Amino acid sequence: LNLIKRRVLNPKSGINVSPLQFLILNFSIPLAMTTVIYIGVWGFNLPEVLPVFWRAVFLCAFVNVFIQFSNAKAASFAKGDASLTAPLQAMTPGMIMLLGLTLGEWPSRIGVLGVLTMAGGSYILLWDKRPEKWYEWFGPIKRIVYLTKLQTLNAEEQSKTLAVSFAFLSVCLGTFGLLFDGLFTRRGINMQG
Numbered sequence: 001l002n003l004i005k006r007r008v009l010n011p012k013s014g015i016n017v018s019p020l021q022f023l024i025l026n027f028s029i030p031l032a033m034t035t036v037i038y039i040g041v042w043g044f045n046l047p048e049v050l051p052v053f054w055r056a057v058f059l060c061a062f063v064n065v066f067i068q069f070s071n072a073k074a075a076s077f078a079k080g081d082a083s084l085t086a087p088l089q090a091m092t093p094g095m096i097m098l099l100g101l102t103l104g105e106w107p108s109r110i111g112v113l114g115v116l117t118m119a120g121g122s123y124i125l126l127w128d129k130r131p132e133k134w135y136e137w138f139g140p141i142k143r144i145v146y147l148t149k150l151q152t153l154n155a156e157e158q159s160k161t162l163a164v165s166f167a168f169l170s171v172c173l174g175t176f177g178l179l180f181d182g183l184f185t186r187r188g189i190n191m192q193g
Helices: 002-009 019-042 051-075 082-102 109-126 134-138 140-152 155-187
Strands: none
Touching: 002 019, 002 051, 019 051, 051 082, 051 155, 082 109, 082 155, 140 155
C-alpha cells in the first residue's frame, strides 16, 4: 500500500489526486465490505457493552483519520519516498511502550529489548550517512527541528523535512490510536468494534 500511495501521490507521477481524495478512495471499498459483513453477521444490532467501548471506538476512529491523512500527506511530498517515511512506522511500538510506562504498565525485559531493537532499527534506516557528532544520533528528530528554519532550506530539504514531520506525526497519533484500539478490544467484541 505504501508503494501504491507513493506512486499515486507523487507530484511527478502526473496523477492529480490530493491526499484526501486518495484516502476516501482507499477506504471506501473496505468500509463497504465491512458494512456488508457486519450486517450479514449481526444484522442492525449494536453491541450492548459498557460506554467505555463506544467512547474508545469513536476516539480510535477519530485519531485514525488524522493518522491516515498524515501518512498520505507525507507521501505527497517530492522527497516523501516510502523508504524514508515507512520505517518511521516501526517506531510506534517504542512510543506505545513510553506511553505504557507513564500509565504504569511495565513490559518484560525481552519485550523492552524487542521494542528498542525495532525502534532503533527504524531510526538507523533514516540516516543518510553514519552519524559523526553526538546530536546526529537523534535521526528523524533532527529533521523535525528543521521545521523552525523551513524557509531557509532548499526545496529538496524542505520536502524531506515535511515528509518526515508528517510521518512522525502519524507515529505519535498512532500511539493514541492503538491505545483506544486496545481499550475497545478489551471491553467489547473486537470484530464489532
